[in-house]
Amino acid sequence: MNLRCSNPECATTLDLHDRALACPACTDLLEVAVDRVANTPGDLKRMWLQRRSSYAPLDASGVWRFREFLPGGYAEIVTMAEGNTPLVQGKRAAEWAGVRHLSFKHLGWNPTGCFKDLGMTVGVTEARFVGAKAVGCASTGNTAASLAAYAARAGLTAKVYLPAGQVSQNKLAQALDFGAEVVQVDGSFDLALDRLLQTLNGKIYFLNSINPFRLEGQKTAMFEMLEQFEWQAPDYVIVPGGNLGNTSAFGKAFAELQAAGLLEKVPRFVVVQAEGANPFARMWRSGASDLEAVENPETAATAIRIGNPRSWRKALRAVQHSNGFVMDVTDEEIAEAKVMIGRDGIGCEPASATTLAAVRKLSARGQIDRDAVVVAILTGHALKDTDFIIQSQRLHESVSGLNS
Numbered sequence: 182m183n184l185r186c187s188n189p190e191c192a193t194t195l196d197l198h199d200r201a202l203a204c205p206a207c208t209d210l211l212e213v214a215v216d217r218v219a220n221t222p223g224d225l226k227r228m229w230l231q232r233r234s235s236y237a238p239l240d241a242s243g244v245w246r247f248r249e250f251l252p253g254g255y256a257e258i259v260t261m262a263e264g265n266t267p268l269v270q271g272k273r274a275a276e277w278a279g280v281r282h283l284s285f286k287h288l289g290w291n292p293t294g295c296f297k298d299l300g301m302t303v304g305v306t307e308a309r310f311v312g313a314k315a316v317g318c319a320s321t322g323n324t325a326a327s328l329a330a331y332a333a334r335a336g337l338t339a340k341v342y343l344p345a346g347q348v349s350q351n352k353l354a355q356a357l358d359f360g361a362e363v364v365q366v367d368g369s370f371d372l373a374l375d376r377l378l379q380t381l382n383g384k385i386y387f388l389n390s391i392n393p394f395r396l397e398g399q400k401t402a403m404f405e406m407l408e409q410f411e412w413q414a415p416d417y418v419i420v421p422g423g424n425l426g427n428t429s430a431f432g433k434a435f436a437e438l439q440a441a442g443l444l445e446k447v448p449r450f451v452v453v454q455a456e457g458a459n460p461f462a463r464m465w466r467s468g469a470s471d472l473e474a475v476e477n478p479e480t481a482a483t484a485i486r487i488g489n490p491r492s493w494r495k496a497l498r499a500v501q502h503s504n505g506f507v508m509d510v511t512d513e514e515i516a517e518a519k520v521m522i523g524r525d526g527i528g529c530e531p532a533s534a535t536t537l538a539a540v541r542k543l544s545a546r547g548q549i550d551r552d553a554v555v556v557a558i559l560t561g562h563a564l565k566d567t568d569f570i571i572q573s574q575r576l577h578e579s580v581s582g583l584n585s
């Protein structure tokens with residue numbers, strides 16, 4: 182395996198373990214070029230299922246179980262049995278949203294309560310492999326918590342840059358609990374990311390989702406979801422969009438699985454942003470060929486309060502390849518959807534509830550068929566942002582009104 186430029190028109194390749202953050206020729210983001218897998222699709226499906234009954238650490242991980250499609254050669258893997266998250270049916274949520282077949286793929290039921298763990302097991306393993314002593318990221322909270330946990334296990338120093346006053350206390354508490362050094366930046370996530378990029382000096386291994394190894398881990402969520410559907414793809418996969426790493430990772434999964442004969446039909450991707458932090462949705466609606474950043478992103482779904490998503494080019498290719506689309510929902514719609522997910526006994530953080538809000542909106546407009554098979558990706562656990570829940574108490578009290 183090696184690294185290659187994610188721009189299909191630029192053929193540049195680099196050594197797999199090169200620490201470059203962008204293509205030296207065209208500055209687009211890099212990705213891991215996965216080697217052709219020798220096994221047949223049938224063998225792969227059987228082998229991946231069999232590993233579920235093994236307690237060996239690599240098999241017990243819902244990421245490394247799919248290692249035929251991951252970078253390898255590591256003597257030691259930093260893992261906490263991440264992945265292995267269920268598909269859960271949301272009966273009341275489905276009724277509320279106006280569809281019959283709705284499942285939640287709950288990535289919030291990972292070790293630190295968020296999908297980021299899927300990426301960190303690979304990212305931190307790679308960081309240690311290349312000899313890093315310290316790892317760093319900018320974060321709206323979840324990446325910081327996950328980075329801190331995996332760095333702690335790997336014996337690395339973690340340095341996290343957070344937008345001051347804009348991160349849920351629960352997530353900040355996790356980062357502290359796992360011993361991260363916290364730098365509070367006066368400004369948005371986008372500024373915190375710029376600040377970290379300016380201070381990188383080769384001593385800190387950079388682990389935002391620009392890092393291609395992160396996306397390798399995150400893509401396995403789609404391997405697992407398709408396995409749960411016995412490899413019959415759902416019609417729609419709805420995913421919240423912030424910095425657009427996850428969208429990019431899922432798109433990579435579908436492309437690779439299709440090329441390997443494991444997937445016939447790619448599900449349509451719907452990327453959902455919060456209305457106050459919606460540069461990708463704006464770009465999609467306007468048909469512009471370049472992304473225009475939102476200067477002061479604002480949404481109560483703080484995880485996705487991002488104005489300048491770095492992976493938009495990769496994400497755009499993924500959405501287009503799937504014949505999908507991009508949309509946004511208001512904070513009110515997010516809050517209502519979150520209450521409904523809670524009423525199914527599932528729970529999630531606000532950013533995740535954008536997905537159900539989107540399904541309801543699409544079904545009300547007749548854009549999603551009532552009988553479509555829909556998967557909403559829940560990205561974070563309900564306990565990630567308890568202030569939001571307490572502050573929405575009135576909405577909870579009026580939930581019977583919501584039901585009618």
Ligand code: F0G
Binds near residue numbers: 425
């Ligand atoms: N949902 C949650 C709960 C998140 O924490 C994030 C991103 C997203 C969705 C969006 O994912 O950026 O890949 O499009 N959180 C990052 C962080 C930015 O720092 O924790 P994305």
